[in-house]
Amino acid sequence: MPTYRTSPPAKLNLFLEILGRRPDGFHELDTVMVAIDWRDELELTTSVQPGIRLQVDWLPSREAIAEQLQVAVDDPILFVPDDASNLVHQALSKISAATGYQGGWDVKLGKRIPSGAGMGGASSDAAATLRLAAAAISQVDDDMAERCSPAMIRGIAEQLGSDVPFFLDPESATGIPGAPVSGQPMIARALGRGEKLTFRPLLVSHRFLVVYPGVALSTPRVYQQCQVSEVPRSGVSVMDAFCSDDATGTQNILYNALESPARGLSPRIGEALECLPVTLSIQNSMTGSGSACFAWITDSGEPVEPLTQQVKGRLEGGALIRPVSTCTGAPEIQIA
């Protein structure tokens, strides 16, 4: 059986405004996201033996991540489920049910993206699973290939989570044939509960310094504490700034309405933000519902390594601190 592999990326929310509260418990959003090259690793093989066998490990090792976070290897912060609560598992159950695929799945998930960070790790793993599983199932016969339509994939992605469609290729994510092709870095604006997407290609690569301050925040808890904005800002100007071919010197456009409730839930958010540099060419924000924060380095000539060392020196306590760049949200699938 061939093995299908890909490296699901994390995301950063560059802008997030709360437009309203919905009767179903979700919030209407205006958010702008990019994928970044902080990646998990996912490997999937079909099997004649029914069932889903999922193995999850930290990369490069649980010990290495625990050491950086200054916690014990069995600390709850490093817990990632390997049962039916993992979104990879749920994605496979749903695609098997939707296509009538009767076989089983063997999956290895290598985690680098921390959980409860607002970096969308679980959502990205789920979207990548759908893409790999669709590629594998499509090999069975033409009938199966036809059942793996972009509309079916998008429908499952939306059921799995508000952020999951963002990590599909733009045509599957939007349902618009001819949407910008996958494989190149994009920026997306998401409306609704996060699933109504518009993609635009990025003309230049953008660099960030990301800090995960070693605390996991629950997305529902952060939303419970948030305020609907009376005079909502719009994500359009952020899209425009990031889509220009030179963002050097762009001032104060990052915004996240969930930052204030997240700060209230953990002092580590403020600590992470305060240790990030702020200059004429560097702006800071929190991603998603937290806890990770980031600095956007708008000047392409600014070296990132001294900034990384500066932040490592300033932030007390365990943390994961990494320079990253924008990348495609739906990376290439390798078949071996």
Ligand SMILES: C[C@@](CO)(OP(=O)(O)O)[C@H](O)COP(=O)(O)OP(=O)(O)OC[C@H]1O[C@@H](n2ccc(N)nc2=O)[C@H](O)[C@@H]1O
């Ligand atoms: C905040 C964001 C910003 O991109 O990202 P993360 O911090 O999770 O990465 C997203 O809105 C999270 O999307 P996702 O993580 O897929 O959330 P879901 O599983 O759909 O929802 C989890 C819970 O979050 C709340 N929720 C989520 C999305 C939304 N538009 N309004 C909400 O109120 C609801 O309480 C929901 O039950």
Ligand SMILES: Nc1ncnc2c1ncn2[C@@H]1O[C@H](COP(=O)(O)OP(=O)(O)O)[C@@H](O)[C@H]1O
């Ligand atoms: N594939 C997965 N990777 C990480 N966490 C997962 C996964 N599937 C389900 N989870 C659960 O999802 C929650 C965190 O989701 P995640 O996407 O990592 O964070 P966030 O929503 O902050 O971006 C945790 O409760 C975790 O147990």
